Amino acid sequence: MQLQYKKVLIFGATSGIGWALASKFVETGTSVVVVGRRKERLDDFAKQHGNTEGATVDTAIFDITDLKGIPGFANDMFKKHPDLDCVFLNSGLQRKINWAEPESVDLDTIELEMLTNYTAFMHLTKMFLPLLQKQAPKKTGIIYTTSGLALVPILYCSNYCASKAALHHMILAMREQLREAKSNVKIIELLPPSVQSELHEHEFCDKGKQMGMPLKDFTEEAFEGLCKDGKEGEQVPVQAVKDMMGFNGWEQERQKAMFKMWVGYPSAD
Numbered sequence: 001m002q003l004q005y006k007k008v009l010i011f012g013a014t015s016g017i018g019w020a021l022a023s024k025f026v027e028t029g030t031s032v033v034v035v036g037r038r039k040e041r042l043d044d045f046a047k048q049h050g051n052t053e054g055a056t057v058d059t060a061i062f063d064i065t066d067l068k069g070i071p072g073f074a075n076d077m078f079k080k081h082p083d084l085d086c087v088f089l090n091s092g093l094q095r096k097i098n099w100a101e102p103e104s105v106d107l108d109t110i111e112l113e114m115l116t117n118y119t120a121f122m123h124l125t126k127m128f129l130p131l132l133q134k135q136a137p138k139k140t141g142i143i144y145t146t147s148g149l150a151l152v153p154i155l156y157c158s159n160y161c162a163s164k165a166a167l168h169h170m171i172l173a174m175r176e177q178l179r180e181a182k183s184n185v186k187i188i189e190l191l192p193p194s195v196q197s198e199l200h201e202h203e204f205c206d207k208g209k210q211m212g213m214p215l216k217d218f219t220e221e222a223f224e225g226l227c228k229d230g231k232e233g234e235q236v237p238v239q240a241v242k243d244m245m246g247f248n249g250w251e252q253e254r255q256k257a258m259f260k261m262w263v264g265y266p267s268a269d
């Protein structure tokens with residue numbers, strides 16, 4: 001099994017899901033450029049995977065909340081790697097919020113979470129999409145990591161859930177607009193359930209690392225989904241997201257309703 005892309009630029013690859021999937025890509029012959037803020041982690045990744053036969057590894061330090069820096073970063077990246085055919089937007093952060101104690105709600109944290117999980121992705125998409133479109137008719141792709149929490153909110157991190165729900169809606173519409181335009185860019189959404197990673201560590205200390213499904217099991221299932229061709233590989237719900245969190249059930253009804261509202265759109269048929 002292999003991804004249909006030859007070289008992937010992965011944001012948020014210094015730990016957790018990004019690190020694990022980037023490792024899997026390299027092991028299966030797909031080259032990667034891994035991005036994050038922590039240089040030592042990027043160096044570790046290059047050390048561990050840099051000598052893999054059949055795939056190359058490059059690293060780049062970048063903070064995606066530096067919105068003004070995104071155009072320069074995107075152009076430099078494609079100058080250095082004109083063969084990049086996939087961009088994987090996976091960075092993210094999660095913070096607790098309790099509206100029963102409004103004095104504890106930190107608006108700067110709300111803004112940072114929305115900036116990291118949503119607004120920065122829009123800026124990155126705006127810059128990277130034309131660079132991928134230019135490669136037509138070559139098939140290219142953008143992968144977004146949302147969450148099962150984009151479909152069903154939980155109480156303790158409602159702003160995080162809202163940021164992922166916003167991204168989910170944007171992706172649904174963006175994908176159909178590009179389909180209408182017969183674009184060479186495939187829009188892919190990866191929806192993880194709770195997975196053991198550093199995401200929960202900030203709010204739950206070491207206990208947070210134990211939350212969710214083992215990263216190894218997640219990676220295998222997610223990778224299999226990402227390798228699927230055509231429409232089947234456009235939405236990749238993993239484990240609990242499929243049934244418990246409604247992807248196979250009412251989320252399908254919601255997406256049908258979306259097409260009903262777009263009467264006249266050929267892709268609604």
Ligand SMILES: NC(=O)c1ccc[n+]([C@@H]2O[C@H](COP(=O)([O-])OP(=O)(O)OC[C@H]3O[C@@H](n4cnc5c(N)ncnc54)[C@H](OP(=O)(O)O)[C@@H]3O)[C@@H](O)[C@H]2O)c1
Nearest residue numbers: 012014016017036037038064091092147194195197198199
């Ligand atoms: N783990 C779960 O239960 C779960 C469930 C559903 C969805 N997800 C989503 O999966 C994605 C990966 O999360 P994870 O669980 O693997 O968590 P993680 O281990 O904490 O990884 C988060 C990654 O995002 C990067 N990042 C955060 N802020 C950034 C910024 N401003 N600029 C650049 N990179 C930044 C981090 O790199 P640096 O710190 O080095 O910058 C790190 O590589 C996130 O979008 C998360 O919301 C996770």
